[in-house]
Amino acid sequence: MSFLRRLRQKYYNNYFYLRMWLHNLLGLPAQTNKERQLLKAIFNQFKSKKIRVFEWGCGLSTLYYSKYLKASGVDFEWHAIDNNKVWYEKVVSKIKGSNYQDNVRIYLKEFVPFWNKPGWGVIPPLCGAFSPKEEGELAYVNFPRTFNDKFDIVVIDARFRRHCFEVARQVVASSGIVVLHDAQKPHYQVGLEKFPYQRFINSGAWAPFQELPNKVWVGVIDNKRLFDSLSYF
Numbered sequence: 001m002s003f004l005r006r007l008r009q010k011y012y013n014n015y016f017y018l019r020m021w022l023h024n025l026l027g028l029p030a031q032t033n034k035e036r037q038l039l040k041a042i043f044n045q046f047k048s049k050k051i052r053v054f055e056w057g058c059g060l061s062t063l064y065y066s067k068y069l070k071a072s073g074v075d076f077e078w079h080a081i082d083n084n085k086v087w088y089e090k091v092v093s094k095i096k097g098s099n100y101q102d103n104v105r106i107y108l109k110e111f112v113p114f115w116n117k118p119g120w121g122v123i124p125p126l127c128g129a130f131s132p133k134e135e136g137e138l139a140y141v142n143f144p145r146t147f148n149d150k151f152d153i154v155v156i157d158a159r160f161r162r163h164c165f166e167v168a169r170q171v172v173a174s175s176g177i178v179v180l181h182d183a184q185k186p187h188y189q190v191g192l193e194k195f196p197y198q199r200f201i202n203s204g205a206w207a208p209f210q211e212l213p214n215k216v217w218v219g220v221i222d223n224k225r226l227f228d229s230l231s232y233f
Contacts, residue, residue, distance in 0.1 A: 001039070002196075012209050012210065015208065016207055019172075025145050027064060027067075028060065029065075030073060031203075032206060033204070034201075035214070039061075042179065043065065044068065045226050047072065049075075051069070051077070051153065052151045053079065053154075055079070055157065056155065056158040057156075057157040057159070058087075058091045058106050060094075061078060062080050062104060062106070063100070070100065076103055078105070079105050080106050080107070081158075082106070082108060082141040083110055083137075084110075084134075091106055092106050099124070109139045114130040114159075120160075131163065132160050132163055137159075138227065141160050141167060142167060144167060146190055150171060150173035151176060152177075154179070156168060158179045161182075161188050162187070166191065169195070170202060174221045178195070178218070179218055180216065180218075181216060183200055183215045184200075184215040186201070192219060195220060197218065201215060201225075201230070
């Protein structure tokens, strides 16, 4: 890695953690402003009914959008799962502290992150080398199937996104929508074309010198009106 590239990476890392600290202080999710506006626009399309949400990767987004829905007077049921016990406990504490526990349920399926597994190094291995195989990993990916019901909104923003996407297609309502965060990464872009209505939305850079601009992918099975409502993004 050249000196300039290392310098740029160091600057990006420092900026990333500073912005994460600031977002945490302000109670904002790790998303750009356009991404937040997009998610709110999606929620607004379901305001006339009770909204059922499933989210892979709980966090400040869980709290932020729950607060938004509460303030909007919307009835909702939010289910989110994570694999990190420490982070899970922090989010659960924030949910209880905000008195959202009647609407929000957080679940934990623990497994070792791929970067702590043998074979991970400075140069990551080929895509798929760390696909879910262990009991906790498979339980995490397949968890929304245990509800035996459909969700209006499914958000994929955590580990094993390609595998979570396959499950998302099975558990999202035909009138619902799947949202894939960080969709600019090529190895996440597998099977997206299976949705009749789908597109990438440029959502702005998280930090200067970012190699790939942020993108959010949205997919709808049978609700063109919902899909068209997001055309201005």
